[in-house]
Amino acid sequence: MTRHPNLVVVLVDQLRRHALGFAGDPNVRTPNIDRLAAEGAWFDAACSSYPACVPFRFSLMTGEYAHSRNVLGIGHRLSPAERTLGEAVREQGYATAYVGKWHLYSSYGLTGGLTLSQACRTPVPRSHRRGFDAWRGFELRNDFHDTWYFRDDEATPRRLEGYQTHGLFDLAETYIADERPRDRPFFLLLSVEAPHPPFTAPAERVEAIAQRGPLRTRPNVDVGAIRFAPPEWYGPGNPGGAADRSDIKTVHAAFEPNMRGYYAMIEEIDDRMGSLMRTLETQGLAENTVVLFLSDHGELGGSHGLLGKAEPWEESVAIPLIAWGAGIAKGARCATPLATEDLFATLVGLAGGSPEPGPGRRDFAPWLRGDAPPPDREAVLLEFVAEARPGRGYFDRTWRGVRTARHKYVTLGDRTGARPWLLFDLEADPYELRNLVDDAGSAELAARMHGLLVAVLDETEDDYALAPAFGHPARRAVAEAS
Template sequence: MSDHRPNVIVILCDQLRRQAVGCYGDADAVTPNIDRLAAEGVRFDSACSTYPICVPFRFTMMTGQYAHTRLVPGIEWRMSPAERTLADEFNEAGYESIYVGKWHLDGGHGRMGSAEQTNRTPVRRPYQGRWQKWLGFELRNDPHDTWYFEDDDPTPRKIDGYQTDGLFDLALQHLRHGRDKSKPFHLLLSVEPPHPPYIAPADLQAAWADREIQLPPNFHAESEAVRAQLIAQRRTYYAMVENLDTNVGRLRRFLTEQGLAEDTTLLFLSDHGELLGAHGLTSKQRPFEESVGVPLIVYDPRRPDRAGAVITEPACTEDLFPTFLGLAGLQPREHLPGEDLSYLIAGERQQLARPGVLLEFVAELRERVPFYDEVWRGFRSRRYKYTVKGDKNGAHPWQFFDLQVDPYEMTNLIDDAAHRASITEHHSWLRDRMEETLDPLALAPAFGHPSWNQWR
């Protein structure tokens, strides 16, 4: 490793649950390159998407702020150009900032209609978060028909072939020929797969079509037809993940060939998970582990002594902004609510002072979509997960799971007298975090603790 500041690459995929990667224990997943990244780096075992849906995750990753401070809904929301972003921090530190792929902070369907129309409409330069190099698009949700835009050019450009392959191609091409080689760089590479629709490259789709897969104990389908459909979708999901893994390997080989490997810190993560039949549900939004649990893997070539380390401390989306900076030896200009996890990654700390992390679903603007009428908050500690749910009149205790003995969250202990002390403690932690961050949700009194924001 040279004495220069490291390059920082973040690979962000969409809707990849933590459990669907080999190094997290999935025997069906074909992810040798991601697994190798974890074996040579550091793996977070309890990383959580604070607000498990695309837009708010991206807002928080980009600003370091809780989404409830801006009342960010689950989808169809445009980030103000006034927000101080990750790119601002890296730009001011002398880095070249490069954004490639899905953005989803420009209003999406709500501003522009269909996914196809949205994909053909440029994100205007003031709304690109001040990334110096932009090879991006708002969203598409069709990996065989994706277009992107370069900088402030309003001309859409088609990605040839499968989206994941094409976006990695764009990133590698810019690193090879387009970047300012006098500066370190921060690249954020954002791909949609394995987000639905479940479509994989043809060869992988065929290879997975009849493959036997294991179903988790909390898998449930309401009929044989639905069961067959979910299993088919799970197979394609694995195929999409395998394609993603192949591209991770391709990127690592490129960094070695270009002489960049020893100067580049690499992170792999997802914005949220996917239930795909767990608890009889699909999609994300919910506080179950298949939804909030995400992979977070960090490879820092300066720390070979940390190879294979597993960090069990709960991490959250708010930690990403300060951690990306911390890995580059930088600090945010302003105080932020998240923790710089680079100290854990380096082994300089073993534990954080906080007891756990806040989870939330702030608002849903679409009728007939989960959490339109009621929303939820939660607190994830090292062993337990506690949630409340309610409307403007106050959220009430909802769920309590012992993740150590019940990792698939099949036994809700919220009314279990034997766990009353732990439930009370978690309610206190949740209420404290809501008050600290001025969360607008009304929380009803419970377990001897007063309400928060409740008017009567």
């Protein structure tokens, strides 16, 4: 592998690991992504540490855990003092470029914050997006037919022509073909909003999904038992139309049309991944470029009675992560859990940099190059740090957990100390249908997992409070919340 390969990162939004053809989803056709997985390296246990858009992007850009800055579920503004991934890779001699959704600047989602339309048309100043030489970005939009972006430091936004996924891939391919410097390697990060709701996709793609017949849901989905849907899931822009929040049956009725849109959006991404790969080939770059394909978090899609994200179940935290290209071992699979924070160190490592120090962070670049086994690690931290919006999940209580290659353990609580909530054997129970947390026969496992959570909290410098559990003493808990 060349020491300084070009790096292309394609980050999509709300794609769970399971919703791809090669991962076994019968509802979707993804031949181009399937090819990447077959010809590259695939992570079986890649996790979104904090499964929401803003916290994931914070940790990707800084390599830091969200709890280290008390990052909210939405509305965090990246400090100009943070050293970014763009800067760290640029220090290795790279030209850097960013295309698409940023979501680390505006106050959208908070009281008095910008609307989606305003956020898309408000520039992100250079001080808050440091490290990227070429900028073709916007804060966020969530409207796939009305997206505006800013080119470099222009004060006036440009309208993105056509369907957003197509337009953003076009910008990325134009950079690769016409705009990248020829005297040094480049790092391009393309961030598209699909398949985030509203689940709108080109009509012919949705029709193709519908022609295949009724969707086949996961074993942990009972549409009639869905009890929660975030507002973006039942808004009027979705294929299922506007649902009545006070009547959950209207959400149930919208489920299949919306999920067809979800899968259609994924197939559009796959189609454009094929185009991107052809651009690399026609430009003579395929032999010295590494492509990473990943998502910021998953989509519950009705599993466990829930829609959306921000939950500790696999459909929310499990993300696809594929590495393909120069020096990447063909068909390699990694069972070692990988966290969001590892991506910073791994990308810098792929760029030829030295391991980046940081609590809890691991560099998987040597494994991807075939130079070393995966880093020594038993578990990664899963977390929900803070929610500023009353009425949303985890406003009053938050959660922390750990995931190993086989097991998951999660606690839920407040400053009086989070208490055991979930325990799953993912090998025996991949759909998380049997919670073992109160199972007498699993007490030894629960005690070991609780101790592992304490160790990971200590390693990542998280002051989260835990109540006594399974023979372990309380950790930083107070007698009562105050």
